[in-house]
Every structure is written in structure tokens, then in C-alpha cells.
Amino acid sequence: MINVTVLILAKNEEKNMEECLESVSFAEEVIVIDDFSTDKTKEIAENMGAKVIQRSMNGDWGAQQSFAIQQAKHEWIFFLDADERVTGPLVEAIRKIVSTNEKYAYWIKRHNQFRYYKATHGSFRADDVCRLIPKKNTSVVGFVHPAFVYPYKDRYIKEYILHHTYDNWEQYMNKVNKYTTLAAEKYKQEGKSVSFINDIVLRPIWAFFKIYFLNLGFLDGKLGFIFSLNHYNYTLMKYTKLYYLYKSDGKL
Structure with a gap:
């Protein structure tokens, strides 16, 4: 066992929880912060030896992650999403560190x-996560895309996490809708300005171009084109929601 606390934020993750926890069996402590799941997430986690703390996220990822950090008993913490898996080589890298x-x-x-499909470029290219x-x-601070705040220098290790993304299109679209709403609300709170021409007409076009061409989305064939169009739509929805939050509090 490695003296590290694994922190997992979850809500209705019964399909992922068992495999996720199996991949972190190396950790001396595993804590699941459960956003009051209505499925068997809590039961599965507890049966597999994880400590489960229920706390409402209320759309604030940063606050939820900061709360999780406070619960850890070990000097080292390791964050993992329920749809991610730790690989064997990564376990050994963690042990050494x-x-x-x-x-x-x-x-x-x-x-x-x-x-069933493969997409490794564009919006689904491999990314580095702390x-x-x-x-x-x-x-941790931030609602939609939280960021760690720490006094330490950064280091990058070559070993990787496997991220099992979306099971179906409905799940994907639901997440797009949720995240664009949260992003628009965050931008409004910050007083971010929005221009119909620059942000609703032009910015989505740039978003598509960047993902499809600059980030090589075209190498993923049909899926690469679809996900690039979806990135266009994500950008359009985010700024459209922000635009109308200012205009009419989001009402039509």
C-alpha cells in the first residue's frame, strides 16, 4: 500500500465506480465525495472499502475539490474521476514519488x-492534468474548469491515466448543455463582456478551425469532423447563453 489519499468526486457513477476503485487499490486511503447519488454509487464504494462522504456540489467543482482535500489524512493526495483508470506503470511512478x-x-x-470508436486528436487529444x-x-478554485492553487513547482511524468469518456450521444449532449450553462453563469458573475458579432458569429468559427485543423481533428475521420462541429456548437451555446443572461436573464 502507498501512503497516499485518492480523492474521487462522484454522482450517479455506479457503472464506473467498481473499476475505478479497483485501479486505485494501491492507495492506503480512498475517499469518495458523493453528490447525493440516487443510484448504487455510495453502496458500491463502501463495499469496496472506500470512505464515502456525502456533500452537495451545487455546481461548484472547485469548492467540492477543496473540501475533499481537507478530508485527506495523508501528506500526498491524488485526484481521480470516476470514469478514469490508473495504469500499472503510473502506480509505480506514484510509489516512487x-x-x-x-x-x-x-x-x-x-x-x-x-x-467502440477511436478519437485521439482534436478535442479528444491527450491532455496533461494535475x-x-x-x-x-x-x-482548488473555479466552477466549470477548476484550477489547483499551490506553492509547488510543476513536474510532468510520462505515465498516463485512461479516461473512459462518453457511453452515448445523449450523455455527451447533456454534459455540453450543463457545462455551457455553468460557463455562461460564471462569465456573468465575473462581468465578462460579450459581443454578438465577435463571440456568437466569429468565435465559434475559430473554435471549429482550431480543433479540426490546428489540433488535427481531421485525422479522426468522421468522428473528428463531428466533434469539431460540436466544439463549434459548444462555443456558440456558451456565448449565446451569456448574451441572453445580460439581455433578459436567460429568458426568451
Whole structure:
């Protein structure tokens, strides 16, 4: 066992919870912060030995993650999403880091995977995520795309996390709708300006061009084109919602 606390934020993740927890069986402590799931997420996690704390997220990922950090008993914390899996080589890398106790913020590569199809470019290209970090003086801020705040220097390790993304299009579209709403609300709170021409007409076109051409989405064939169009739509929805939050509080 490795003296690290794994922190997992979850809501209705019964399909993912067992495999996720199996992949972190190396950890001496595993804590699941459950956003009052209505399925068997809590039951599965507890049966597999995880500590479950129920707390409402209320759309604030940063606050939920900061709360999770406070619950950890170990000096090192490792964040994992329920739809992610830790690979064997990554376990050994974590073991070495924790044993040597070199205090850095460790960024890890995340590889996206679908059940039946493959998309490894564009919006689904591998990305670096900060996941292994000392607990002391670490917090998280931000609603939709939270960011870690810490006094440590960054380091990148080559081992990776497997990210099992979406099971179906309905799940994908529901997440797009939810995240564009949260992003628009956050922008309004921050007083971010929005222009109909620049942000609703032109910005989505740039978003498509960037994902499809610059980020090589075209190499993923049909899915690459579809996901690039969806990125266009994501950008359009986000700024359209913001525009009408200012105009009419989001009402039509």
C-alpha cells in the first residue's frame, strides 16, 4: 500500500465506480465525495472499502475539490474521476514519488478512450492534468474548469491515466448543455463582456478551425469532423447563453 489519499468526486457513477476503485487499490486511503447519488454509487464504494462522504456540489467543482482535500489524512493526495483508470506503470511512478517525497505538483497525461470508436486528436487529444500533489497549502478554485492553487513547482511524468469518456450521444449532449450553462453563469458573475458579432458569429468559427485543423481533428475521420462541429456548437451555446443572461436573464 502507498501512503497516499485518492480523492474521487462522484454522482450517479455506479457503472464506473467498481473499476475505478479497483485501479486505485494501491492507495492506503480512498475517499469518495458523493453528490447525493440516487443510484448504487455510495453502496458500491463502501463495499469496496472506500470512505464515502456525502456533500452537495451545487455546481461548484472547485469548492467540492477543496473540501475533499481537507478530508485527506495523508501528506500526498491524488485526484481521480470516476470514469478514469490508473495504469500499472503510473502506480509505480506514484510509489516512487511518495517514497522519495519530492514535493512538486505532478502533471499526468490523460488518454481518452471510447468503447467502440477511436478519437485521439482534436478535442479528444491527450491532455496533461494535475493530479498528484502534496496536501499542504493546496486548494482548488473555479466552477466549470477548476484550477489547483499551490506553492509547488510543476513536474510532468510520462505515465498516463485512461479516461473512459462518453457511453452515448445523449450523455455527451447533456454534459455540453450543463457545462455551457455553468460557463455562461460564471462569465456573468465575473462581468465578462460579450459581443454578438465577435463571440456568437466569429468565435465559434475559430473554435471549429482550431480543433479540426490546428489540433488535427481531421485525422479522426468522421468522428473528428463531428466533434469539431460540436466544439463549434459548444462555443456558440456558451456565448449565446451569456448574451441572453445580460439581455433578459436567460429568458426568451
